[in-house]
Amino acid sequence: LHSFQAMRRSAGRISAVCFKNRSVCAPARTFVCGNSASSFRFAKVAQVSFNQVRGCGNFQQVSSPPPPPQANSAGSNNDTVLELGEDMVVSIGQYKGSVLVHIRQYYYDKEKTVRRPSKIGVTLRTRDIENLEKYFDDIDADLHRLSQETGDFAKQYDFTLAPNRKVSVHMHQSIRYVRFEHESPTGLKHVDLTVDQYGVLKNLYASIREQVAAFGDAVSQDATLYSVELSAYTTASLLRLGDKSFIDIRKKAAPQNQNAQQTQQQQQPTGSTRGSGISIRSSEWETLISNLQPLYAAIQAGDLNYQLQLNTNRMVSLNHYKEVWYIVIREYFTPKGSSQSLPTKKGINMRMEEWAVLADNMEELTTRLQASLQQ
Structure with missing residues (x-):
C-alpha cells in the first residue's frame, strides 16, 4: 500500500x-x-x-434501494488432461491462483508428431463447473427434442453458467451439438461438443469436480501467507x-x-x-x-x-x-x-x-x- x-x-x-x-x-x-x-x-x-x-x-431502519451501479491455454505439464474423443480435450489446472477448466479442440502439426491446442475452446471457472451439473437434464431434453429433426436448427435456450458464460444446444447439417460460449474481453469464444463428446463429459463430471477441488486445495495452501479466524x-x-x-x-x-x-x-x-x-x-x-x-x-x-x-x-x-x-x-x-x-x-x-x-x-x-x- x-x-x-x-x-x-x-x-x-x-x-x-x-x-x-x-x-x-x-x-x-x-x-x-x-x-x-x-x-x-x-x-x-x-x-x-x-x-x-x-x-x-x-x-430507525431506513429501507435501502437497489445498489447503483483469460486467456484460453492448453494444459501445462502439471495439468490434468481428460480426453472427450476426436481430439477434444478437457484440461484442469491453475493460473495465477485461479483453478481453470479448459475445453478445447486439439490438432496435429504438419509432421503429425505433436498435438497442439487450437483457438477453438473456452475456459470455465470453478463456479461454472458447479453450475453445469444442474443443467444436465435440461440439455438432455433439448438434445432429445432435436433427435428426430434434420437440417439446421438454432439454439432455443441459453443455460447460464455465469454472466459471460453459457451453454446451449443446436443442430448443424443434421448433427446435434452442445455449445459452450464465453464472452471474453477479446470477443466471443465457443466450442461445440458432439452428443458423444458431451456424454463422455457427463461421465467424467465427478472426476472433473474432484480434480478441481484438489487443485483448489493445493492453490489455497500454497497461497496463504497469514490467516485469522x-x-x-x-x-x-x-x-x-x-x-x-x-x-x-x-x-x-x-x-x-x-x-x-x-x-x-x-x-x-x-x-x-x-x-x-x-x-x-x-x-x-x-x-x-x-x-x-x-x-x-x-x-x-x-x-x-x-x-x-x-x-x-x-x-x-x-x-x-x-x-x-x-x-x-x-x-x-x-x-x-x-x-x-x-x-x-x-x-x-x-x-x-x-x-x-x-x-x-x-x-x-x-x-x-x-x-x-x-x-
Whole structure:
C-alpha cells in the first residue's frame, strides 16, 4: 500500500457507541507505512444486537434501494488432461491462483508428431463447473427434442453458467451439438461438443469436480501467507497469487455436525452460501480502512442506505436479516441491455462479532499486506 495519508484525514476520534452495560470506543494505534508513521484508529464494534443500543438517539431502519451501479491455454505439464474423443480435450489446472477448466479442440502439426491446442475452446471457472451439473437434464431434453429433426436448427435456450458464460444446444447439417460460449474481453469464444463428446463429459463430471477441488486445495495452501479466524465459520486470510496479494474473507466448508449446519443456516441471510467469499484487492482494502469512521457512523445510526464504493463493481453496505446485522462486501454486475446493477455470489456477509475480530486484526493484516506487496 503506497500511502495511508487518506486515513489520517478520515481518522478523527469516533464517538463512543453506547451499548447496554458497555461503551465501546476506538483505541488509537500507530501503523508504520514505509518511512513514515500514520496514527489512526480502528473502531471496535460491540458484539451485541443493535436492539440493545441506548443513549445514541432513536434507532430507525431506513429501507435501502437497489445498489447503483483469460486467456484460453492448453494444459501445462502439471495439468490434468481428460480426453472427450476426436481430439477434444478437457484440461484442469491453475493460473495465477485461479483453478481453470479448459475445453478445447486439439490438432496435429504438419509432421503429425505433436498435438497442439487450437483457438477453438473456452475456459470455465470453478463456479461454472458447479453450475453445469444442474443443467444436465435440461440439455438432455433439448438434445432429445432435436433427435428426430434434420437440417439446421438454432439454439432455443441459453443455460447460464455465469454472466459471460453459457451453454446451449443446436443442430448443424443434421448433427446435434452442445455449445459452450464465453464472452471474453477479446470477443466471443465457443466450442461445440458432439452428443458423444458431451456424454463422455457427463461421465467424467465427478472426476472433473474432484480434480478441481484438489487443485483448489493445493492453490489455497500454497497461497496463504497469514490467516485469522473471525468465527467458527469465517476466516480472513492474506493470499499471494502470482504477483498479486489479496485480503480474502471467506466462509469455511460446511461443518460435519448437523446441528451446527442448521445453526449457521439460521444465522445467515438469504443468498449466503458456505464457501462463499471475496478477495479484496490492495487498493480496495486501503479504501475500506480509510473510511471506517463513516461506516461506524452508519452502523450506529442503523442506516441501510449506507454504501461505500470500493471499485466500480464492488461495494460495502449494511444488511439486517432476522434481527441480525451484517456488514456486506459484495461484487455487482450489470446485465447486458440493463442499467440496473445486480448482486453476484461473490461476496461476504459478516456478523458484527465477526467484523469486531476483523477490526482487531486490521493492523496486522495491513502490515503483512504491505510487506507482501513490496516483495
